[in-house]
Amino acid sequence: MVRDLDSEPLSGRMAEAALAYVREARTPVDPRPASTVILLRDTAAGPEVYLLRRQQSMAFAAGMTVFPGGRVDPTDSTVADSWSGPPPAWFAARMRCSAEAAAAFVAAAVRETFEESGVLLAGPSSESVVDDTTGDDWEADRVALESRELGFADFLHRRGLVLRADLLGAWAHWITPEFEPRRYDTRFFVAALPAGQITRDVTSESDQVAWMRPADAVAAVHAGELLMLPPTYVCCRDLTPYDDVATILAAAGDREIRPVLPAVRVEGDQAYLETT
Secondary structure (H helix, E strand, O other), X not given: OOOOOOOEEXXXXXXXXXXXXXXXXXXXXXXXXXXXXXXXXXXXXXXXXXXXXXXXXXXXXXXXXXXXXXXXXXHHHHOHHHEEOOOHHHHHHHHOOOHHHHHHHXXXXXXXXXXXXXXXXXXXXOOOOOOOOOOHHHHHHHHHHHOOOOOHHXXXXXXXXXXXXXXXXXXXXXXXXXXXXXXXXXXXXXXXXXXXXXXXXXXXXXXXXXXXXXXXXXXXXXXXXXXXXHHHHHHHHHHOOOOOHHHHXXXXXXXXXXXXXXXXXXXXXXXXXXXX
């Protein structure tokens, strides 16, 4: 069955939260800024995306299959002197936010991707990318970043690296529905897996990782084999027409990035999530 995101019935914890929000006229919490990266690679069967299944113990999106990503950290906006590619103002125009916010979103995207997959979109120059991040020293830095013992700007400075903003393409903008107790204002980016680097199952927030063709991920959701929140599902669905990573990255430059804030509708004892 094809998923109907125009009006999707909610169940379980999400339904309980939505019904309580509407019936008790609760005030929504402010969404926190976050970034997500749709990491891509080419295969003979077409492009694949990197997906993680979040631990059941997680407070947000438990058991859901997601892309690497997470909250913006206060230090993420301080990487301007280790930046290569289109300036923050260029991303700001694409994402309809301030240049400072854009810099933080892009930096968070790169940092979170490294923390959750071991893939680093940075290099010693504007023409190069780190080709191997599997050593013990890299892992020590990844853990320090994840625990916030090390700031991202300090990490780049110490290693003499520049963030390769040119490797990221803005793709989408989703805001968590107002009924959720934890909310995020999330910018989605696309990026190719750098040559020589490999993904690693390193983050403690997931219990399973996989590379999948977007069409296979969508089919798995329809079959009930994967659980996805609407943003992940829609991004996978939107990627299905493309034949390779290069065309996806090129398409990112032409997309209109508009915020999507799903709303809740209640009929009797049933809550519905509406994205249009």
